[in-house]
Amino acid sequence: MAALQDLYPDDFAHCYGCGRLNTNGLHVRTEWIDGEGIARFQPAPYHMALPGYVYGGLIASVVDCHAIGTAAGASMTAAGRTPGRDTTPRFVTASLQVDFLRPTPLGLELTLRARPDLVDDRKVIVSVILSADGAECARARVIAVRAPASMVKEARVD
């Protein structure tokens, strides 16, 4: 199956965090596995806070796009569609909360596991755990809402 972000319509694929068409971007990719979103991400050497540790804003960014992808997957599942096969609807972030449990070591691939806690017609609430080498480094909670029509300048979805 494809990553959810790879199935955004082109007009939604320019996001700095996860858009496949943003050549400067981070290219966060969420796979949908057994009702959860799973992502792996390798920070660049310059994504540091202090030497040896990952920058918190980069963690917030990766968490954000991964949670938004997971919200889409949960929404698709609730609507009887298949994440990673069907077109991914575009959610946006209403609220992002990240708790940094311990400094995240720089150099390792990060693993993000995201679970939908609530899915309704207006929003999806997603919990995310970010780990490095098996150790939980951050936990996050994201409230995602469908991209409002007023934000969509050229794109159509569904």
Add this chain to the structure above:
Amino acid sequence: MAALQDLYPDDFAHCYGCGRLNTNGLHVRTEWIDGEGIARFQPAPYHMALPGYVYGGLIASVVDCHAIGTAAGASMTAAGRTPGRDTTPRFVTASLQVDFLRPTPLGLELTLRARPDLVDDRKVIVSVILSADGAECARARVIAVRAPASMVKEARVD
């Protein structure tokens, strides 16, 4: 007066968000004015979420470093030192909460205003308002703590 981030010791000046020595970084700069932190930031054209709007992870990043700088300024003031003149102590983020009130238009300079809500020996809690062209686009709350000695590989401060 200098920006607070310009007065971090060299070993603390590599942060992707605000380090003057990170050539790939965002270079967030916080000025201390009348007991508040003030920053201005111009996103790059590729820092987009959807076309025309700023990426939320970039907003979280700018908020993060600005709040950390403001926490340092508040801590310095409480200790009788002068933010923007004396060496800036390095705080790190324990928790970051960003509420996105409306989509942030891309192309405008963003203004961030941060206020210390609580200063004690262990932490500083900072509230941030991010505006574009006078309209509030995001509000944030950051819990900042002094960089623990275990994170500091080579640096010394104070």
